[in-house]
Amino acid sequence: MKHKIFVKSKLFALAVVTICASIIAYNSYAYFTSVDTATNVITAGSIDIDLLEWADEGKTVPFPVDGINNVLPGMEVTKIAEVKNVGSGAAWIRVKIDKSIELAEGVDETADPENIIIDVNDTDWTLGEDGYYYYNSQLQPGETTVPLFTTVHFPTSMKPFYNNCKAVIVVTAYATQVINNGDFADEAQGWTDEDQT
Amino acid sequence: MIKRIKAVFVAFVVIAIALSCSLTAYADGTVTYVGGAEKYIFEPGSEYSPTDLFDGFKNVFPGEKRTQRVEVRNNYDADKRIDIYMRSLGAVEGSEEFLSQLTLTVTMLEDTKIFDAKADQKAGLEGWVLVGSLIKGGSTTLDLTLNVPETLGNEFRNAIGELQWQFKVEEFDIEPDDPAPPTGDSGVIMWIFASATCFVVMLYIILVARRRRTDEEQA
Secondary structure (H helix, E strand, C coil), X not given: CHHHHHHHHHHHHHHHHHHHHHHHHHHHCCCEEEEEEEEEEEEECCCCEEEEEECCCCCCCECCCCCCCCCXXXXXXXXXXEEEXXXXXXXXXXXXXXXXXXXXXXXXXXXXXXXXXXXXXXXXXXXXXXXXXXXXXXXXXXXXXXXXXXXXXXXXXCCHHHCCCEEEEEEEEEEEECCCCCCCHXXXXXXXXXXEC | CHHHHHHHHHHHHXXXXXXHHHHCCCCCXXXXXXXXXXXXXXXXXXXXXXXXXXXCCCCECCCCEEEEEEXXXXXXXXXXXXXXXXXXXXXXXXXXXHHCCCEEEEEECCCEEEEEEECCCCHHHCCCEEEEEECCCCEEEEEEEEEXXXXXXXXXXXXXXXXXXXXXXXXXXXXXXXXXCCCCHHHHHHHHHHHHHHHHHHHHHHHHHHHHHHHHHHC
């Protein structure tokens, strides 16, 4: 009898130890896991500009593609040239102006493009040694520059052989990013995004 | 004397609160484990992805170096410790060309770099990496740096690259010898308030003992 009780006690103790050990072991393991995914996005910015030319002071009439006819010496023509930043990053802006005069057919003379006189804004723009006009400020997204020029006129001293000539003004605008690209426009590199009228 | 002690206690608590506020760090992105049905909350999200953690990596330009943080938190409302792991699934299809131009580093605990490769790669995050062992309210941070090369061409203007990170949590019952959260403000704040509590308790014991002695002497 005593032996039976002893064996039973041992078995009971063993059972208790086993149960305790399993509980400890169970609590040492994770009993729940969960997984989920984050989709992370990196985007690149852009530098993009629009060259705008207006035929009126109110900037409501775009300058005609075919130009303006029947301009006489001494006349002043409204032609407003400005640049708008339509990209997502701040930009440095520069503009090149190319002037030329095409004389009428049969006229055997040399035309002087300096007869095309443009009232360049030298307050907000600076003429560089390379012939480009550099905008003095950074142009933020959505902003438009102060106009580079607003009028074109021809002197009264123009000689008669200029009759029926065609005065051509080609304006080309360039932009480059401001970030990590110099403190002034004329120090910047990587000029691209040409827009021309 | 008692009034002076009270004034000291109030000053101590005020200082403790002020210190705890100044220790809270701002995290750009957050991964919060909340358990239950929702499990995880990824913030801030974006117009591109509701789980987007990269708020600081938008509109990048050549030559830029951007940094941001991602905070990983345990807000599970239960007495559980969680081990939280992460791994990278790499670039989403179609994003490889753009992301392969960029270099991304991920550092945890301020000096352990767990990822340093092109952003389209899995690299050191190909397998599960333990980023934190957190009790309720605990957090840890990941510091991210994105390098955009100066040579990034115009063909990548307005490019969009998607990169997937996966997170896994294992829950455990809290053991008596569980370590404190590996990092994060909550650990320091806990010590501050624990110290304040001990101070208050000690003061109370001293005051009670003094009063009893006084009462006994008078008796």
